Amino acid sequence: MDNAMKKRSFLRGLMGLTASAPLAAVGKSAGLQLPTANPVRRIHLQKSPIAGFQYYAGEDVWPQLAYRQPVQLIRDLDNRHDRRAVKVLWGNHMLGYLPRKENTAVANLLDRGETLSARIIRLHDVAAPWERVEIAIELVDSGEAPVFQYPMRSGCELRLDGDREKYTV
Numbered sequence: 701m702d703n704a705m706k707k708r709s710f711l712r713g714l715m716g717l718t719a720s721a722p723l724a725a726v727g728k729s730a731g732l733q734l735p736t737a738n739p740v741r742r743i744h745l746q747k748s749p750i751a752g753f754q755y756y757a758g759e760d761v762w763p764q765l766a767y768r769q770p771v772q773l774i775r776d777l778d779n780r781h782d783r784r785a786v787k788v789l790w791g792n793h794m795l796g797y798l799p800r801k802e803n804t805a806v807a808n809l810l811d812r813g814e815t816l817s818a819r820i821i822r823l824h825d826v827a828a829p830w831e832r833v834e835i836a837i838e839l840v841d842s843g844e845a846p847v848f849q850y851p852m853r854s855g856c857e858l859r860l861d862g863d864r865e866k867y868t869v
Contacts, residue, residue, distance in 0.1 A: 750834075758829065799830075
């Protein structure tokens with residue numbers, strides 16, 4: 701390992717990755733070329749209602765739900781009705797599932813270990829339970845590569861282009 705690499709490792713450990721501005725200033729004054737940290741980006745994938753809201757804890761926790769609250773997306777590999785089932789949880793409470801027609805891309809991304817985030821984007825007090833809550837799902841992108849390709853089981857391809865932040869399925 702050359703001296704520049706040793707200095708870089710020492711400075712990175714000393715300053716921490718969160719102190720990127722001071723580290724860059726020290727690196728420039730020492731004549732080092734330091735890599736810049738990639739920002740974390742969120743790439744919008746889809747909006748979905750929650751299927752089965754009335755059959756799980758949805759009605760019980762309805763008064764506590766709020767706009768922009770995070771929800772968890774968990775694969776349900778043992779679901780005998782849908783092999784791509786994705787549970788939607790709020791804390792320890794199961795709210796329901798992503799609708800079967802809208803869960804393919806999300807299920808495949810979760811199966812691949814990708815980081816997804818989901819938040820409540822709409823709460824509507826209507827009689828139809830499938831219209832009461834809508835969530836937005838995003839892929840959390842560390843920005844390490846400009847283009848990602850994820851093969852889908854159905855033969856489709858999800859292509860995320862870092863410059864245009866769009867997707868196609």
